[in-house]
Amino acid sequence: MQTRTEKVMLIDDNDIDLKINSKVIALSKLFDDIIICRSGAEGLSYIKKHINHPNLLPQFILLDIQMPEMDGFEFLELYKNLPLSFLNSCKLAILSSTLDFGDIKKAEANPYVVRLLKKPLYPNELEEVLKATFNSAH
Amino acid sequence: MSSTTVRVLYIDDEENNLQAFRASFRRQYEIYTAISAQEGLEILQNIEMHVIIADQKMPNTTGVEFFKSIVHTHPDPIRILLTGYTDIEALADAINHGDIYRYIQKPWNDLELHNSIKNAYDAYKSKIDLRNKMQELEKTNDELNRFIYSISHELRAPLVSVLGILNLVKMEGLYNSSGEYWGLIEACSNKLDYYIQKTLQYYKNAKNVEEKSDIDFESLLKELIDLYTYIDIETVFTLNVNQPVKFKGDIFRVEVILGNLISNAVKYQKQTETHKKVNINIDVNAFEAIITIHDNGIGILKEHLEKIFSQFFKGNALNGSGLGLFIVKEALNKINGKITVNSTIEEGTTFKINIPNAN
Numbered sequence: 032m033q034t035r036t037e038k039v040m041l042i043d044d045n046d047i048d049l050k051i052n053s054k055v056i057a058l059s060k061l062f063d064d065i066i067i068c069r070s071g072a073e074g075l076s077y078i079k080k081h082i083n084h085p086n087l088l089p090q091f092i093l094l095d096i097q098m099p100e101m102d103g104f105e106f107l108e109l110y111k112n113l114p115l116s117f118l119n120s121c122k123l124a125i126l127s128s129t130l131d132f133g134d135i136k137k138a139e140a141n142p143y144v145v146r147l148l149k150k151p152l153y154p155n156e157l158e159e160v161l162k163a164t165f166n167s168a169h
Numbered sequence: 170m171s172s173t174t175v176r177v178l179y180i181d182d183e184e185n186n187l188q189a190f191r192a193s194f195r196r197q198y199e200i201y202t203a204i205s206a207q208e209g210l211e212i213l214q215n216i217e218m219h220v221i222i223a224d225q226k227m228p229n230t231t232g233v234e235f236f237k238s239i240v241h242t243h244p245d246p247i248r249i250l251l252t253g254y255t256d257i258e259a260l261a262d263a264i265n266h267g268d269i270y271r272y273i274q275k276p277w278n279d280l281e282l283h284n285s286i287k288n289a290y291d292a293y294k295s296k297i298d299l300r301n302k303m304q305e306l307e308k309t310n311d312e313l314n315r316f317i318y319s320i321s322h323e324l325r326a327p328l329v330s331v332l333g334i335l336n337l338v339k340m341e342g343l344y345n346s347s348g349e350y351w352g353l354i355e356a357c358s359n360k361l362d363y364y365i366q367k368t369l370q371y372y373k374n375a376k377n378v379e380e381k382s383d384i385d386f387e388s389l390l391k392e393l394i395d396l397y398t399y400i401d402i403e404t405v406f407t408l409n410v411n412q413p414v415k416f417k418g419d420i421f422r423v424e425v426i427l428g429n430l431i432s433n434a435v436k437y438q439k440q441t442e443t444h445k446k447v448n449i450n451i452d453v454n455a456f457e458a459i460i461t462i463h464d465n466g467i468g469i470l471k472e473h474l475e476k477i478f479s480q481f482f483k484g485n486a487l488n489g490s491g492l493g494l495f496i497v498k499e500a501l502n503k504i505n506g507k508i509t510v511n512s513t514i515e516e517g518t519t520f521k522i523n524i525p526n527a528n
Contacts, residue, residue: 045326051333058340097322128329130321130369132421150326151333154340 040066040089042074042106043126044098052093052126052152059154061161062091071098071106078113089121091161093148096127096134103127107143122164124148174199175290176216180209180235181224181251186275190222193279198286206230206238213239218246220289222282224275225252225259233259236267244268245296247289251275314372321369328365331358367492370425374500381527384416384423386451386458393424397432404435404445412453417528422500427460429493430520434464439515442466453526460522468514477510 039062043049046069053065066089068074074092081087096103103125110123125138128150138147146160178201179190187202194200201216203209206227213221223232230238236248250263253275263269270292271285335355338344344351387410394406434447448463469477476482478498481491501508505525512518 045330047327047330048333051330051337054337055333055340058337097326128322128326130325130366132373150329151336153336 037062038064038066038087038089038091040068040074040077040092041126042068042071042092042098042103043095044069045095048095048150055152055154056157059157061154061157071101071103071109074106075109075113078117082114082117085120088117091164092121092123093126093152094123096125096129096138104137104141107141111143118143124160126150126152175220175286176201176218177220177222177286178203178209178212178218178246179222180204180206180227180232182227183224186224194283194286197283206235209235210239213243213246218243219293220249220286221246222249222251222273222286225250225256225263231259233263233267233269236263236269240266240268245293247293247296249273249285249289251277317368317372321365321372325362325365328358328362332362364492367496371492371496371499374422374425374496374503380419380421381417382420384418384420384458386410386412386416386453386460389420389424390427390449390451393428393431397428397435404438404447407446407448409449410451410453412451412458414453414455414526415528416453416458416526418458418524418526419504422504423524425500426497426506426522426524427462429497430462430522433493434462434466434518437466437518438464439467455526455528457526458522458524460524461519462522463517463519465517468516468518469510469512470514474510474512478508 039056041049041052041056043052049067049069053067056062056065066077068077071094074094078088094103094106098106101109107123111118122145123143124146125144126148127134127138129135135147138144145164148156148160175197176199177194179187180203181187181190182204184204187204191200191202201212201218203212206223206229209221209223212218221236223235225232232250232252236250247270248268249271250260250267250269251273252259260272263272270289273282273285331354335351335358338351387408390408390410394408398404398406431447431449438445442465444465446465448461450461450463452459473482477494480495482495483491498508500506501522501524507523509521510518511521
């Protein structure tokens, strides 16, 4: 884990938020690389394409909920069918501005979601999630 | 509307009566006649009637029995019962179970019957109008709910982006680079966000869907305190939860109620106070949860105490939207809860809440 670069994947349809969140992550130095995806489909196809190249795959995903075509929950339905080797090596958090009670409960109940983060993204919150997630996993 | 002809169905086992009725009213109304309840039902199934007149004394099925049998299948037409003798029992039965509008004695008086049909049609029209209005209202209500919901989301997303940019400005050390402008932008953005959140809370609360789930007050309170002390870490919370039994309730509304009160307790502290504190006590029994939230903040003026739960009332002109406690009260009303308040100016405020246990 320490020898290769840490990658995070951002999945969001909003260009401004992608820009803001990449900048926050870059400034906080929590990851070395950022993979930017403008839709859930783009995220899935990136993972599938590089499934045999672990050094290109993310260790962490920040997923938006409200997106056109494939929303965050639909993404998760397809995400869980990815190879186990990948699912075991990658953790996923929701990053959304939602205030919807149903969305929040649904995200918390999903076994593949380690945490629901609310926009705006604060580095200390992200750091705390990463610590909690990767310390308990390893 | 004046051009609509009134459709009247008359059911009687005596052919003479049917003929007399047709002769008297065929010029004013569209008349349908039936010699039995069975035949009447067939007509009713094919043609939409406004007024139904039935004779009480018929073989096989009486008038009242007929009206009873169509209470659910044809609720709209207005019913008139005709009978040749005064049968109190039939009459009481008709009124109680057959949804009868009027009772007319045989032999009928043309003018009386004519007036009754006219009034019955007016009643029919009001009934239908009212139903259309209700449907319209429901539709408008649905649309309003959807509108508010989507506005709250669509409005909030770009605002949250602004807050994200502000955060970046801070991270890059630019916050003080333009005098106080960034601070002002932040204050305005936070205020707008607050309003959007409260508006959404209010409309969600206005809806009637109540979901009952298990509530663990200890963990709920800890979450809420974390959430509201995020900005202000000076206030010290003391939490005392005594929950020996399960509590079932509407978790969304309980969260709204406690969240607003905790946020107020943090917000209305004295600037000069060095030991800002909030004590929360919760006692849960089989019947209810009793919650007290006490702070040593600025307190509420006696003359304001009665008004704090009304919409847009602001005790303190500097802060708040005048919506928080209003929403608390509305939410408590929906779940049959109670709230009382005690306050001494400059010393602090205590809210006491009772929420029934649905377990």
